[in-house]
Amino acid sequence: MFRGGLKIVSIHPTAVISPKAELASDVEIGPYAILGDHVKLGPGCRVHHHVTLTGHTTVGEGNTFYPGAIIGTPPQDLKYHGETTFLEIGSGNTFREYVTVNVGTELGGGVTRIGNGNLVMASCHIAHDCVIEDNTILANLATLGGHVRVEANAVFGGLVGVHHFVTIGRYAFLGGMSRIVQDIPPFMMVEGNPARVRSLNLIGLKRKGFSEERIEAIKFAFRKLYRDQCLMSQAIEALESSDSYTDDVKYLVQFIRNSDRGRFGRALEADRKT
Numbered sequence: 001m002f003r004g005g006l007k008i009v010s011i012h013p014t015a016v017i018s019p020k021a022e023l024a025s026d027v028e029i030g031p032y033a034i035l036g037d038h039v040k041l042g043p044g045c046r047v048h049h050h051v052t053l054t055g056h057t058t059v060g061e062g063n064t065f066y067p068g069a070i071i072g073t074p075p076q077d078l079k080y081h082g083e084t085t086f087l088e089i090g091s092g093n094t095f096r097e098y099v100t101v102n103v104g105t106e107l108g109g110g111v112t113r114i115g116n117g118n119l120v121m122a123s124c125h126i127a128h129d130c131v132i133e134d135n136t137i138l139a140n141l142a143t144l145g146g147h148v149r150v151e152a153n154a155v156f157g158g159l160v161g162v163h164h165f166v167t168i169g170r171y172a173f174l175g176g177m178s179r180i181v182q183d184i185p186p187f188m189m190v191e192g193n194p195a196r197v198r199s200l201n202l203i204g205l206k207r208k209g210f211s212e213e214r215i216e217a218i219k220f221a222f223r224k225l226y227r228d229q230c231l232m233s234q235a236i237e238a239l240e241s242s243d244s245y246t247d248d249v250k251y252l253v254q255f256i257r258n259s260d261r262g263r264f265g266r267a268l269e270a271d272r273k274t
Helices: 202-207 212-226 232-240 247-260 267-271
Strands: 039-041 056-059 070-073 086-089 100-102 111-114 188-192 195-200
Touching: 056 070, 070 086, 086 100, 100 111, 195 202, 195 212, 202 212, 212 232, 212 247, 232 247
Parallel strands: 039 056, 056 086, 070 100, 086 111
Antiparallel strands: 188 195
16 A cells, blocks of 8 residues: 555555555554544555544554554643643653553643653553653653653653652652652652652663762762752752863753743742633
């Protein structure tokens, strides 16, 4: 079968595909899948049975959608009244069974964005206007409220609930069943209800190939920020004047400052137009 001049490897006869959908080469569409009018599906994507792709959804190369995933549906936001908003998905992502992802809202910028190489495990939910960067892992039943930002290489345990407008720093690890109500600093392991910083995500950093020198600098910063008996502002001043003020530590410090100044996280909710 051909669509848009390119050969489609496999479309099951029970799949319901809008003639307006744009399908690239080498895609596979399973039984009873549904693709709506404004769906654009990149090369090498695989859509398993009973998947729904709808809304103004653009999907890059090599993504896999497992049975029951529902992608591109309207926001679960009472302020949404049918405006045209979007979902943009990069390449190499895996969406396991019954994952749900919503398009954006006009007030939130209009776009939900998911980067590259992410693993979204069964029954996770990614709400409107979220931004997921690259190479993150969301374990089963992780739930992101609207406007959440997840930076690259963050890892979520199962059943984590994230309040809307929260930012998760890169290489952070969120322990299972944690309640996330404020920004999570990069490189840290957090857990609890509500979650708080418990330790450095040492295993995660080693798995990502951080050198001993990089890790030692981040360790020093962790001790100053979360173990020394001093104010956070004093700890930051000490880090800025130390020999361990590497690019990683500078990023950590800037993240904390942005959170304190309301440039990240729930403080943004107060600035939203109603």
